[in-house]
Amino acid sequence: MTTPVQTTGAAPKGSPQLLVLLIMALAPAMVLGTLTGAGPAALIGAFVALFGLLICATGPLWSDLRSMALFAPLLVVAAVAPRALAEVSRPAAIAVIVVLVVVAALLPLRGPRFRTAGLGVGMLPLMAYSIPLTGAVTLTQLVIGALAGLVVAVVLRLLMGIGDPGKATRTAVAAVLDDSEPDVTAALDSWLADPRRWTMDVLGGAVRYRLARRSLDALAGTVPAAGRAAFDRAGTDLTERVGRLSEAVRAKEPATGGADVPSASSSDEYALPQALSRLVEECRAALDTAEAATRGRDDTRVELSDEVTRGARAQIALGAGVGFRSIQLRHAARTAVGVLLALLLSTRLDAGDPLVPTLLLTTFGILQTSWTATLAKARPRITGLVVGVVLAVGIVFLVPEGVLLPVALVSLVVALWYLTARPVIGYAGLLCMSVGLNSSLRDLDPAATLVEYVVLSLIAVLIGVVLGFAVIPGVRGRPLSERVSDAVAATAAVLSTSVEGNSSDRERGLEVQRTAVLTRRQLVPDDDDLTDAQAAELDALGAGLRDLTALTLLGRVGVAGRVVDRRDVDGALAALGHGGPVDHEPEVSPSPTGAGPGVLTVLAEQVAARRAALDRPGGAA
Numbered sequence: 001m002t003t004p005v006q007t008t009g010a011a012p013k014g015s016p017q018l019l020v021l022l023i024m025a026l027a028p029a030m031v032l033g034t035l036t037g038a039g040p041a042a043l044i045g046a047f048v049a050l051f052g053l054l055i056c057a058t059g060p061l062w063s064d065l066r067s068m069a070l071f072a073p074l075l076v077v078a079a080v081a082p083r084a085l086a087e088v089s090r091p092a093a094i095a096v097i098v099v100l101v102v103v104a105a106l107l108p109l110r111g112p113r114f115r116t117a118g119l120g121v122g123m124l125p126l127m128a129y130s131i132p133l134t135g136a137v138t139l140t141q142l143v144i145g146a147l148a149g150l151v152v153a154v155v156l157r158l159l160m161g162i163g164d165p166g167k168a169t170r171t172a173v174a175a176v177l178d179d180s181e182p183d184v185t186a187a188l189d190s191w192l193a194d195p196r197r198w199t200m201d202v203l204g205g206a207v208r209y210r211l212a213r214r215s216l217d218a219l220a221g222t223v224p225a226a227g228r229a230a231f232d233r234a235g236t237d238l239t240e241r242v243g244r245l246s247e248a249v250r251a252k253e254p255a256t257g258g259a260d261v262p263s264a265s266s267s268d269e270y271a272l273p274q275a276l277s278r279l280v281e282e283c284r285a286a287l288d289t290a291e292a293a294t295r296g297r298d299d300t301r302v303e304l305s306d307e308v309t310r311g312a313r314a315q316i317a318l319g320a321g322v323g324f325r326s327i328q329l330r331h332a333a334r335t336a337v338g339v340l341l342a343l344l345l346s347t348r349l350d351a352g353d354p355l356v357p358t359l360l361l362t363t364f365g366i367l368q369t370s371w372t373a374t375l376a377k378a379r380p381r382i383t384g385l386v387v388g389v390v391l392a393v394g395i396v397f398l399v400p401e402g403v404l405l406p407v408a409l410v411s412l413v414v415a416l417w418y419l420t421a422r423p424v425i426g427y428a429g430l431l432c433m434s435v436g437l438n439s440s441l442r443d444l445d446p447a448a449t450l451v452e453y454v455v456l457s458l459i460a461v462l463i464g465v466v467l468g469f470a471v472i473p474g475v476r477g478r479p480l481s482e483r484v485s486d487a488v489a490a491t492a493a494v495l496s497t498s499v500e501g502n503s504s505d506r507e508r509g510l511e512v513q514r515t516a517v518l519t520r521r522q523l524v525p526d527d528d529d530l531t532d533a534q535a536a537e538l539d540a541l542g543a544g545l546r547d548l549t550a551l552t553l554l555g556r557v558g559v560a561g562r563v564v565d566r567r568d569v570d571g572a573l574a575a576l577g578h579g580g581p582v583d584h585e586p587e588v589s590p591s592p593t594g595a596g597p598g599v600l601t602v603l604a605e606q607v608a609a610r611r612a613a614l615d616r617p618g619g620a621a
Helices: 017-035 039-055 061-086 090-110 112-130 139-161 167-178 184-193 197-218 225-250 274-296 306-316 327-346 356-366 371-398 401-418 423-441 446-471 480-497 503-521 532-556 566-575 599-615
Strands: none
Touching: 017 039, 017 139, 017 401, 039 061, 039 112, 039 139, 061 090, 061 112, 061 139, 090 112, 090 327, 112 184, 112 327, 112 356, 167 184, 167 197, 167 225, 184 197, 197 225, 197 274, 197 532, 197 599, 225 274, 327 356, 327 446, 356 371, 356 446, 371 423, 371 446, 401 423, 423 446, 480 503, 480 532, 480 566, 480 599, 503 532, 532 599, 566 599
C-alpha cells in the first residue's frame, strides 16, 4: 500500500526534553541536598534524582511510584556504597560497582519498562564513584544527598503526573496504531500496570488493525493495474483514520459527538479483489472497535485473575529462561568485564580526574547485547568524536579564554538537545563542553584535556567493541538455521493452541507462548556472520513471528477477542510447514468478510518467504 502508517523519511529533529529533565532534576536536588546538610554529596544526590526520575517516569503514575518504592533502596546503595567504600578500599568499591552493573544488565529481563531502570541502576554507581566533588564527604552526607534526590524524584513525578495519571498508558496504546514499528509488548506491559476497560478494547483493536494492515501491505504487489487507484485510495483512508484515532486516544478527554472520527466508506465502492477487500474490512472492523471504545471511554478498572496476570507477565518478563545460551546473561557478564577493565584503568589516572566519568560511562553505554548493536552504538560516538575534535581545536585556538565557559554551556545545551535524535551532534557537543568547562573552571590545559578525552573515549570503544566480546564471545552452539526452525515451530504451536479454549489448556497455552518468545529472542544475531540484506531478512522474520503470536497473547489475557477462524489457523500452519487439522473448534464465528487468505495466513506466508531467503545458498541460515 502506497500510503504508510507513519512517515519516517524526515531527518530526526532535536528536542529540549532531555535538557528540561536535567534541569528539573538536578537543580532542586542540589538545593535540597545543600539545605539538609549533604554538602558536596548534594551533587551525587542530584544524579539520584535524575536517574530516579528516569526510572519512575515510564508508565502510569501510580505504577511508577510503586516502581520507585521498589528501586529506592537499590538507588541509595548505588549512590552511597561505591563512594563510601572507595575511601577505605578501592577494590571493594569496584566489586560493588561490578555487581550493580550486572544487576542493571539483567533488569530488562523483567520487561520493557525495566530497560530504563537498568540504565539508571548501571550509570548511577559509575557517576557516584568517579565524579569529582569539591571536598571530602562523609557517609552521613552521602545518605542525606541520596535521600534528598529520591524525595525530589518522587515529588517531580507526582507533579508531572497527578493531573493525568493515565497518559503513559494512552500513549503506549496509541503508538500501536501509528508507530512505524510498534512495541506491542511494551503497550501490554503499560496496560497491565493500569488495566482500564476502554484502553483494553483500543489495544485489542489496534493490534488487530496492525496485523491486518501488514498483510494488506504485503499483498500490494499482487494488485492489478486496474485496481491500483482503488487500492491506494483505501490505504489513504485507513492511514488518515488511524491518524485521527491515535490523536483521540492520546487526548486526555474524549472527543464529543464523534464527528472528528468519521466512518470510512465500504470497500465495495473500490471494487477491490475479494482477498484485499476482506483485509480492508478487517482493518476497518478493528478500527471500529477502537473508535467506539475511545468515544465511550469506559474507565472501569479490569480485574484480572492471578492466573491471567502471571501468564501475561510471563510473556513480558523472560527471566526464567536465562541460561548459558541466554543473550542477556552473556551481555551482563560482558558488561561486567568491560566495566571492570575500565575501572581498573581508571585507577592509573590521577585522583579526581574529571574525565574518569567519560571513560566509565562510555564503556557502559556502548556495550549492548550483540556485537552488531554494540558497533551501532560505537559508530556515532566515533563520528561525534571526530567532529568534536575539529570543533574543539577551533575553539581552543580561536576563542579567547574568557569566553570558554559560555561556549561550554552552549555546547552542553546543543548536546542535550540532539543527543537522542542525532547522537553525532550530541557527542560532539559533549566533547566541546568537557574541554571548555574543565579549562575554564579547573584551569586545566585545554589541549591536554582534549587529548585525554579522545584517548579515554577510544579506549572505551575498544573495550566495548573488541575486548568485551573477546573475553565473553557470542557462544551460540547451534547454527542460525536450527534456531530459526525452533522459533517457527514454537510459533506454530502457539497458533495450534490459539483455538483451544477450555481452562485445562490455558496453562499449556501460556507455556507455549513463553517458549515462542524465548526462541524468537535467540534469533538476535550475535556471532552470526550476516550481510546487511540477511540481517534485514532476519529482522523481518522475527517481526513476522512476533505478529503471529500477538493476537493470541492479547486474547489469552483478555485484551482482544480472537479474530481468526479455524481455516485461517490451518492456512497459517500450512504456510509455516506445520500443517494438520486443529483439534478444537474456534471460540468465534467464521469471518463474515468472505473467502480469501486470512490475516494469519498472509503473515505466515511472509515468514515462510523470509525463511526461504535465509536458506538460499549463500544465506546465513
